[in-house]
Amino acid sequence: MNRWFVVLGALLIQLSLGAIYAWAAFAGALTAKTGDFRFTAAESQWVFSVGLAVFAVVMVLAGKWQAKVGPRMVAALGGILLGAGYILASFFGGTFWGMLVCIGIIGGAGIGLAYVCPIAVGIQWFPKNKGLITGIAVAGFGFGALIWVKLAGPWANLIKTYGVLGTFRIYGVIFLVSVLVGSIWMVKPKEFEAAAKGATGAGIPTGMLPNQTLKTPQFYIIWLTFMIGAGAGLMVIGIIALFAKDALVASGIDGAQAALMAGTAMGVFYAIANGIGRIAWGSFSDKLGRKRSIVLMCLIQGVMMFAFYFMAGNEYALYLGAAIIGFNFGGNFALFPAITADFFGSATVARNYGWVFTSYGVGGILGPVMAGYFKDMGAGKGVSAWMPAFMIAGACLIIVALVMASIKPPEKAALA
Secondary structure, rough: OOOOOHHHHHHHHHHHHHHHHHHHHHHHHOOOOOOOOOHHHHHHHHHHHHHHHHHHHHHHHHHHHHHOOOHHHHHHHHHHHHHHHHHHHHHHHOOOOHHHHHHHHHHHHHHHHHHHHHHHHHHHHHHOHHHHHHHHHHHHHHHHHHHHHHHHHOOOOOOOOOOOOOHHHHHHHHHHHHHHHOOOOOOOOHHHHHHHHOOOOOOOOOOOOOOHHOHHHHHHHHHHHHHHHHHHHHHHHHHEEEEEEEHHHEEEEEEEHHHHHHHHHHHHHHHHHHHHHHHHHHHHHHHHHHHHHHHHHHHEHHHHHHHHHHHHOOOHHHHHHHHHHHHHHHHHHHHHHHHHHHHOOOOHHHHHHHHHHHHHHHHHHHHHHHHHHHHHOOOOOOOHHHHHHHHHHHHHHHHHHHHHHHOOOOOHHHHH
């Protein structure tokens, strides 16, 4: 099989899985006081949060399962669940519980099943370009979110034309077909297929199993670094609309104009740089080395956390800062699967990366919640209430960068 079909399949799959980051396109319609749904803000976010949590948990199971039945079947089932979740939501999503089950649980499980398959298969087909191929694959996830948001809104006005439930039905069919087609090429190279069946000997790749990986200090350093890196980026995603508006208003800009600028910073500069950063950092790491790239990325991101607090009051500095932070945030999703393969073996990367990825879920809670906590504590202080969150995030990033610089691969890892 031509291995570039694997890349095509990976993009088809990941573009659809990026649907989870497009939830903001629906949240406004679901919470509108004059609309058909009238969800509370908390209810709309519960759907999104449950989807993320199910995604992370199921991904651990998916890595183990695909080692037995192969990535094609697991990816295909993920596509069926994701598509079915959205299609079912178009019929039963008129209530909070219907939406929570269909989008949050069924759809989230579909994403969790399919996500790791193109990453693991790509790494196995391109052993000398793990970073680049992983970056290309996960860039589809980032750009997919942008595509589904824009199609629902300004590009195609799907929500305006067909309503929320009608748009769910359209998206469900697209996701179902796209992931099923992409799964056709989710096939391991022959030597990895042999390894999965228990073969050993010359030319057969090996790797550490999770029960071995979880006993190494390297796993916990990688996990902690990913948690801090992802948590800082997710913190900015979660608060940028509020923080940037506070900063711009403090510098004398009208509130309505400040809100528009904050939306542009997130919806354009951060989002596009996030996708580009996945490819760029992955490619850099193939030349610089994975560990060195992670250290550099975390150091730059740490400095940006300190600087962004002071940059956000100026429109153009805000856009620049959002782009750099988004660029580095995207790099996490290319670098950490690749270093998981480097340290613990490509043959078992799907199983091990599922465990590494749980750090993303933890970071996604701690980062935004920490920022919200400081904002609430500093009620009435304006933009200054946000300063502690950025200072803590910056310090943590620099600390984990220094710790990461000191680690070496485990002795038992087979770098296949």
